[in-house]
Amino acid sequence: MRTLRTLALTGLTLSTPAWAGDFVDTRLSFAFADDNVFANAGETTPNSPTARFGGGLQNTQFYDNFNTRFSGFETLSNIVLYKRMPAFFEGLTTEAALTVLMLERPSGGIDLRDNSSYIRLHYRPAGWGENEGLSLTGFPVSADRFRLGYAYRISWGGSGIFTTRATAAGVPGARLQLTRDRWYAYAGAKTALVLNDLIKEQETLYGFMAGAGWDVLDTLRVEAGGGYFQKGIVPGLAALGVEAPVNSAGVSAQAVYHVGVPVGTSIDFRLYKNDPEMYQRFFSPEQYPGGLSYTASLEGSYLVQTLSDPDVFGRTVPQEAKAVALQARAKWNYWRFHALGLYRDLSFIQFEVPGLPPFNDFPKGTEVKPEMFFAVGADYHIPALHFTPGFIFGVQQPSSFRSPDPLFGGNNPPPGLTGTRTVVVRDVNVLSILPTTCGDDNAICRADPIISAKGTFRWDLSESVSAVGEIYYTYDRNRTTFRDDVFGVAQPSFEDPHALGFNTLLQARF
Template sequence: MKTLRTVALTGLLSLAAPAWAGDFVDTRLSFVFADDNVLAGAGETTPNSPNARFGAGNQNTQFYDNFNTRFSGFESLSNLTLYKRMPAFFEGLTTEAALTVLLLESPSGGVTLQDNSSYIRLNYTPPGWGEKEGISLTGFPVSADRFRLGYAYRISWGGSSIFTTRATAQGVPGAKLQITRDRWYAYVGGKTALVLNDLILEQETLYGAMAGAGVDILETLRLEVGGGYFQKGIIPGLANQGIRAPVNSAGVSGQAVYHVGVPVGTSVDFRLYRNDPEVYQRFFAPESYPGGLAYSISLEGSYLTQSLEDPDVSARTVPQGATAIALQARAKLDYLRLHVLGLYRSLSFIQFDVPGLPPFRDFPDGTELKPEMFIAVGADYHLKDLHLTPGFIAGVQMPASYRSPQFLGGGNNPPPGLSGTRTVVVRDVNQLSILPQTCGSSSEVCEAEPILSAKATFRWDLSETVAAVGEVYYTYDSNRTTFRDDTTGVAQPRFEDPHGLGFNTLLQARF
């Protein structure tokens, strides 16, 4: 009987719809041995720099790395995707759905599972329209984080965190209605979030609206624009005083792309994962070299604004503007690749989702603000017979910084080491380096200084799925600081050694 039941079960499974060999989409296993700074030991820097070890993280990346993805590149991860597409009972209508879950392994060996913008889509193709044209309605039941505005991931906005991090625990679902034609597209959409109202101490619904369009002016030139409006709740500090002060944000983004020999792409993190064999893409696949010249140049910009508490006038809000500009240029000539990357981000743009610095407050009058700016150039060459690709990249960055009339990071009663006017370097969202109050023998106020970085790389493809990757990088960053006690026992910021030398070695499998 046991044998009979086994045969019957096997038969039933064979009648079910076949599973595609790709239900785990974009799987990446990374075995890493690295040291983010061989010139420093444990406890000598902030953040801490242990000796060479197995494993790596964001400390092992440079400011020009991972411009179009949220990942560091050292993770072991996969996207579990269960996808189904079927023609509807009505002519011209197609239904599809994807349950996509991000599976991310932590250094401890634990596994984190997170919805990665699962969706249900209805697509209607009117008579006479092309196969890739249609009117689609997409619903994101749990998270619409990958439905964003902007085009390069580093300066994208409108994800789940646009409602502040207090909304992400409850999920940020949404919907998108889009018309796609051969040479243009347009869409509208929206999101909702649940955030605690600090006045009534109950959750309330916040709304966001988004719209955008793009058109191929020429076969080689595309123009795109998008905008959005989002509620962010009320300012907690004023709510504690019984004052309702809503935080509302809005913005617009635009991009122009000129491309020859390569299609117009989007950030990997914006694409909806699926395992349909007809549209399946392997984002971690090795680079292809079809020969000839191909290149693309894109220029995008965003202007955002939001209402924050006025630190100079009690119980008042003021608008705070935020700006970002990105330039990306890539060229491929046979086996040679060249690229240029440039970025401008105002400090308010970096902190836009927090929102502000400190949270929910504008900068006081008289604050000196400086934006983040960097430019990086690089090249690599593929040695076909050896399956080896050596490369080099170098860049210079002026980090964002601010200096207010009174230091904002010490609280209402700051200790002596955190008082007075001083410069604070903002490397990324809430990543601060506090500089000493004075520099040099002339006792001038310390200013943020440029950061220099250069990196040599190689990639050796051992098979279609496994590659060895190596990086050696040098940085000169005179903005590095740590806190150490002075002669009176008060912790004061002190400069660290500006020189940094690190390496990353990876054995990475992709399938």
């Protein structure tokens, strides 16, 4: 079957059926899961129904999916119509790919969206290597896969950099890249149409990006990139007749040390094409050649953007944002080990919103705490059974803030939101509001560390179908929901910090 598919993809057969050539990275996931067996429907926030078929982000942990935007429970495919041809001019090659992400909703409906379709011109001078040359890539609809940063969780500069108000009109762009044997350099730009709330018309916003990478040694690569983006004006101030521009800029860099394995890239950064190399990269089984191989990377980003000053009317102030990620992976015979560390301050988490509340800096006197976590794990492959059990353990200090004044509920907040409170920010706009006081001594509530442990297994039934199982325990003292007090007023109250969940999946990829 592998030989037939490879022949079809390379065009050596008389026909090229759609199943082999036009659908790339297809994933079907059949799940039976429960994110918390200790809770029933209506007892927690977010709601936790009992065990059911299906799953989603609620069934994942803070260390999961670090290098992808998907939860792993989706059923999806990428429809790719790809063409590559030599040009009429020596050394020039043309290629184009229409890439559409087909994502199934739980209701059975299907969402179709552009997945960075592109047109590419590649020029390779005589005497240059196979992978060297000068290329110009145009993204007619969405340049989201053209991003800054290296780990997907802390990447930036995608379509959302212009805020969600730009995505309806699309965010096209272009990239010019020079690639040599041991280094590369690129420059590019994006544009977006966003409503100017002052003149009530759409205006063009611009973004510019540039970066480079260098293999200093066969085992060491260093990379860096930066960008500048316009984000329009502050809507709240525009309604009052004040024009306050919001602009952002930043830099990212990483160093990767690798022995025995190539430098990898998140699949959500790569451009889709339906050729044999893509098939092999997506679906070839994990290789265990024996001996020791490993890779370690350290990445950091420093960003800044202008936001409305909540303490001085009509003024904007710069807000800094920082993130650091450490990743390490090692393989020794049939063992695999991995470690992951992350630091993200709250400004970085909310950078694309932008701010919290949107378009606003934090008021003076706000206590802001960053997100930090560290996770380690290992698994062991049993080749005779095609079975791989493993475990992961992680500790997270979630991001939080405590403002001197209420930030939610408007000028006349409900009783449950009055006063100063600690707010835990788990991810972009995912908040848990803590009660005003905690414990017998009525101390101020603070965000507590979260502990998570997970046991896993993967059983490969064939080259395309696998059974996956996970059982995980989480201790999280920051879980809250709103319940009525003795006066009938809804107030934040703590939930049971213990949660035990499981995921069982039957997954097919082809």
